[in-house]
Amino acid sequence: MLQGVLFFPVTPFTATGDLDLGALHQHVKAGVDAGPGGVFVACGTGEFHALDHEEYAAVVRTAVEAAAGGVPVYAGVGGALGLARRFARTAAEAGADGLLLMPPYLVESPAEGLVAYARAVGRETELPLIVYNRANARFDERSAAEVAGLPTVAGFKDGIGDLDLVARIVPAVREALSASGKSFQFFNGMPTAEASQPAYRALGVELYSSAAFAFAPDLSLAFHRAVEEGDRATVDALQRTFFHPLVRLRRRVPGYAVSLVKAGVTLAGVEAGPVRPPLTPLTEQETGELADIIAAGRGVLG
Secondary structure, three states: OOOOOEEOOOOOEOOOOOEOHHHHHHHHHHHHHHOOOEEEEOOOOOOHHHOOHHHHHHHHHHHHHHHOOOOOEEEEEOOOHHHHHHHHHHHHHOOOOEEEEOOOOOOOOOHHHHHHHHHHHHOOOOOOEEEEEEOOEOOOHHHHHHHHOOOOEEEEEEOOOOHHHHHHHHHHHHHHHOOOOOOOEEEEOOOOHHHOHHHHHHOOOOEEEEHHHHOOHHHHHHHHHHHHHOOHHHHHHHHHHHHHHHHHHHOOOOOHHHHHHHHHHHHOOOOOOOOOOOOOOOOHHHHHHHHHHHHHHHHHHO
16 A cells, blocks of 8 residues: 655656656656655656657666665556557566556547446556546546456546545445455545645545655655644645645646656756657746745745
């Protein structure tokens, strides 16, 4: 079972856009040394959408090597069904401890189809599979309960932000699994999840993705500790000075949920390089704004 802050590393590229495995190793190792509860590599923040199969395999292998067994390493899978199944097998061969199932490619589908998609990918390995409720992969409480019952499915991650729906999914899944005693976890997968985590936590969703951990682990860990301890003053101060300004910057341009994290990693001392198209980088001015936001958050910690 996962616990603590979940680290979603970026995938560094060179100035010419090639994979930079040395920087990735440095990035993941530094993150693991800071103390997360798990590493989720080649996921949304890691530009899964922009990696070919060979690059994906190298990224997962490098992350597993850098983590060195210190924490579980989960790898993103998804897209076209055939590719998702192939990525799942590749992640298992590379030593990943689990998988995060992202949406299928492009198509809208009924909830029953999404359950079938998860079933097909889950059959490829024995690794625990976390299902991501996001974009065109939208579950209701009935299908969420059904997918939770699949043998390898171990978690449900929400990236839509419909709290009314989450409030119905959580008890529906728990009731469906109650007789089996199966262990199952829920995750807040919203961009800059800390901004909404107090609300998710009230619904029984205690785990969340921390993009901020990738470039400011001290702030991410301080926030998590404050939430766990009920330190409302620190939670509010970090929201006001760091997380809410981060959200405002992120919302300026589609794709900045990844681009600003990559810029933050470079500011933190690991050259993360550019984002790949169709994403666009922060401007020089916006990178300066990000540095100011990080400094303001650290001012709360003293």
